[in-house]
Amino acid sequence: xxxxxxxxxxLPLFIFLTPILLWLFLLIVLPxxxxxxxxxxxxxxxxxxxxxVSNYLExxxxxxxxxxxxxxxxxxxxxxxxxxxxxxxVAFYITKVAPPKFRGFLSLLLLMxxxxxxxxxxxxxxxxxRESGVINHFLVEWGILQQPVEMLYNDVAMTMGLVxxxxxxxVVPLLSxxxxxDDSLIEAAFDLGSxxxxxxxxxxxxxxxxxxxxxxxxxFMLSLGNYLTPNLMGGKNALWFTxxxxxxxxxxxxxxxxxxxxxxxxxxxxxxxxxxxxxTNQKLSKVVQ
Amino acid sequence: MEVDLSxxxxxxxxxxxxxxxxxxxxxxxxxxxxxxxxxxxxxxxxLRMIAGFEEPSKGAIYIRAQxxxxxxxxxxxxNLIFQHLALFPMMNVADNIGFGLARRNESKTEIRKKxxxxxxxxxxxxxxxxxxHHLSGGQKQRVAIARSLVLDPTVLLLDEPLxxxxxxxxxxxxxxxxxxQMEVGTTFVYITHDQSEALVMSDHxxxxxxxRFEQIDSPQNLYTKPASPFVARFVGDNNRLPGKxxxxxxxxxxxxxxxxxxxLIRTDRQLTPGVQAELYIRPESVxxxxxxxxxxxxxxxxxxxxxxxxGANTQLLxxxxxxxxxxxxxxxxxxQYEHISVxxxxxxxxxxxxxxxFPLP
Ligand SMILES: Nc1ncnc2c1ncn2[C@@H]1O[C@H](COP(=O)(O)OP(=O)(O)O)[C@@H](O)[C@H]1O
Ligand SMILES: [Mg+2]
Numbered sequence: 001x002x003x004x005x006x007x008x009x010x011l012p013l014f015i016f017l018t019p020i021l022l023w024l025f026l027l028i029v030l031p032x033x034x035x036x037x038x039x040x041x042x043x044x045x046x047x048x049x050x051x052x053v054s055n056y057l058e059x060x061x062x063x064x065x066x067x068x069x070x071x072x073x074x075x076x077x078x079x080x081x082x083x084x085x086x087x088x089x090v091a092f093y094i095t096k097v098a099p100p101k102f103r104g105f106l107s108l109l110l111l112m113x114x115x116x117x118x119x120x121x122x123x124x125x126x127x128x129x130r131e132s133g134v135i136n137h138f139l140v141e142w143g144i145l146q147q148p149v150e151m152l153y154n155d156v157a158m159t160m161g162l163v164x165x166x167x168x169x170x171v172v173p174l175l176s177x178x179x180x181x182d183d184s185l186i187e188a189a190f191d192l193g194s195x196x197x198x199x200x201x202x203x204x205x206x207x208x209x210x211x212x213x214x215x216x217x218x219x220f221m222l223s224l225g226n227y228l229t230p231n232l233m234g235g236k237n238a239l240w241f242t243x244x245x246x247x248x249x250x251x252x253x254x255x256x257x258x259x260x261x262x263x264x265x266x267x268x269x270x271x272x273x274x275x276x277x278x279x280t281n282q283k284l285s286k287v288v289q
Numbered sequence: 290m291e292v293d294l295s296x297x298x299x300x301x302x303x304x305x306x307x308x309x310x311x312x313x314x315x316x317x318x319x320x321x322x323x324x325x326x327x328x329x330x331x332x333x334x335x336l337r338m339i340a341g342f343e344e345p346s347k348g349a350i351y352i353r354a355q356x357x358x359x360x361x362x363x364x365x366x367x368n369l370i371f372q373h374l375a376l377f378p379m380m381n382v383a384d385n386i387g388f389g390l391a392r393r394n395e396s397k398t399e400i401r402k403k404x405x406x407x408x409x410x411x412x413x414x415x416x417x418x419x420x421x422h423h424l425s426g427g428q429k430q431r432v433a434i435a436r437s438l439v440l441d442p443t444v445l446l447l448d449e450p451l452x453x454x455x456x457x458x459x460x461x462x463x464x465x466x467x468x469x470q471m472e473v474g475t476t477f478v479y480i481t482h483d484q485s486e487a488l489v490m491s492d493h494x495x496x497x498x499x500x501r502f503e504q505i506d507s508p509q510n511l512y513t514k515p516a517s518p519f520v521a522r523f524v525g526d527n528n529r530l531p532g533k534x535x536x537x538x539x540x541x542x543x544x545x546x547x548x549x550x551x552x553l554i555r556t557d558r559q560l561t562p563g564v565q566a567e568l569y570i571r572p573e574s575v576x577x578x579x580x581x582x583x584x585x586x587x588x589x590x591x592x593x594x595x596x597x598x599x600g601a602n603t604q605l606l607x608x609x610x611x612x613x614x615x616x617x618x619x620x621x622x623x624x625q626y627e628h629i630s631v632x633x634x635x636x637x638x639x640x641x642x643x644x645x646x647f648p649l650p
Binding site for chain 2: 182184185187188189190191192193194195198202203206207
């Protein structure tokens with residue numbers, strides 16, 4: 001009975017899973033395998049395609065590439081950190097301070113900007129920030145500025161745009177992890193003589209660590225792989241690594257080089273996340289729960 | 290005697306709901322003071338006001354004669370043991386216990402020494418490195434107590450700390466906690482809905498009902514001289530016989546039940562004829578098949594409806610026309626009453642001085 005029974009009871013599961021697995025395989029795994037194959041092919045002197053790793057070596061040979069990557073990774077880390085700094089108090093306020101009946105409403109308020117596409121959101125920011133934009137208009141009107149200044153197209157504007165874009169992905173895991181924090185732990189710490197700072201540092205952050213880690217991974221990956229925001233809000237002479245990949249595919253038509261960069265992005269960002277998890281003593285299986 | 294905690298006319302209202310209503314009491318240094326009341330009567334609210342988590346709506350709280358108004362919980366010389374303990378799951382036992390000491394900036398070696406001393410005290414020597422979720426219920430209990438005691442508070446507040454334990458462990462912890470309190474000499478304010486906990490451990494017990502204190506007394510007095518029908522019902526088992534006062538003179542009164550029996554009561558309480566009253570008789574005050582010659586004995590003929598065998602605490606449930614509820618009678622296990630069985634008609638009696646009679650308002 002046992003093996004047969006198990007096999008038959010699992011059959012419906014397989015029937016339901018098959019379309020999903022097929023979909024995953026055809027749309028995600030297959031193209032990636034092809035990209036991976038492509039990244040190891042180069043055109044030799046006779047115009048024939050041969051196997052080689054020189055697409056990957058190119059990344060380390062040309063400083064412009066690895067410098068762009070380093071810059072991108074650093075900014076993604078900064079964005080992740082800033083997003084965390086903003087989201088922690090927000091999540092704390094919604095779960096612990098706000099009256100319970102407003103909690104749903106506040107979470108909804110947080111979700112609302114994400115009902116419109118990223119492109120529209122970014123254009124919204126651009127209308128606010130550009131030289132002839134709303135903020136400049138009022139600053140000049142009130143005499144704070146003599147003449148409008150360009151607030152767009154620099155790293156600060158880009159960072160802000162990225163933080164804004166990724167906020168939700170940090171707040172949502174933090175909300176659930178904060179919700180599971182027993183209020184009496186905070187009170188007990190207070191009772192034992194803590195001030196607000198030690199409560200945050202010793203109780204709230206250690207408890208929220210799985211949420212912080214999963215939120216940070218998502219925000220880091222999304223920022224690193226973001227194309228729209230750095231392109232529209234960032235400085236013209238400072239490149240984001242995705243733009244390099246885009247350039248290879250679209251501008252240089254070098255799909256082999258482009259896919260090699262794509263995989264490098266995947267491997268290097270995974271490596272950074274791995275190091276990050278190690279440094280904070282987190283386990284991936286716990287984080288993705 | 291030095292007074293460690295003094296609560297003066299404290300009230301707490303949540304919107305229109307009064308959770309604590311004009312409560313006053315004092316606790317002397319080194320005493321074990323319990324607040325006993327059914328769940329929802331405002332015990333936790335009162336304790337949280339003493340700890341500083343809630344502001345009294347009215348009244349004042351003094352600790353060692355110092356007014357606690359506007360002093361936040363982290364600056365009060367009291368510590369609270371929470372109903373669900375609130376141990377920090379992200380820290381080990383030593384870090385939990387050392388948490389408060391570290392907040393006082395004591396040195397690492399000092400903390401380590403104090404932690405190991407207090408662990409010794411609560412019978413958990415060498416538990417420093419254990420994780421909280423590896424501890425049993427009773428061990429968590431002790432860690433929670435150690436975490437507060439190590440700070441040497443003026444008053445230690447305990448919010449039903451034994452509630453989560455199983456019966457056997459609760460009995461054991463009751464005795465241990467009382468011993469610990471006598472050893473360290475810290476003033477304890479202990480709240481519970483379990484009358485046996487309150488009676489066993491306390492020097493003084495306050496019985497609380499719907500936000501008010503009904504009586505503050507020693508456990509013995511609470512049991513033998515309850516000040517109100519509520520206390521009589523809540524502390525220990527009791528049998529209630531309602532009726533009307535029909536005669537009263539000079540320390541004796543007579544109560545007539547709805548079924549017509551006249552019961553003699555010896556009491557100091559002033560009972561005016563004509564008022565409705567309730568007479569309370571303890572199960573152990575009832576004598577089974579009393580001898581005929583005993584004077585001043587109230588007698589009832591009753592029908593045995595069940596025998597609740599529980600070793601030394603075996604009890605009889607009997608029906609009598611004098612009461613709507615079944616009466617509870619202790620059945621001594623000395624084989625003298627072995628012949629009694631269900632559906633028997635027997636005579637019971639009690640001394641006129643045994644009961645407590647309260648006129649109804
Ligand atoms: N923050 C609050 N807001 C409104 N009502 C409360 C609050 N805290 C407690 N209460 C109410 O006060 C009453 C007493 O609660 P509590 O002190 O916890 O009782 P106990 O500890 O004796 O079981 C309960 O009816 C409870 O609903
Ligand atoms: Mg309570």
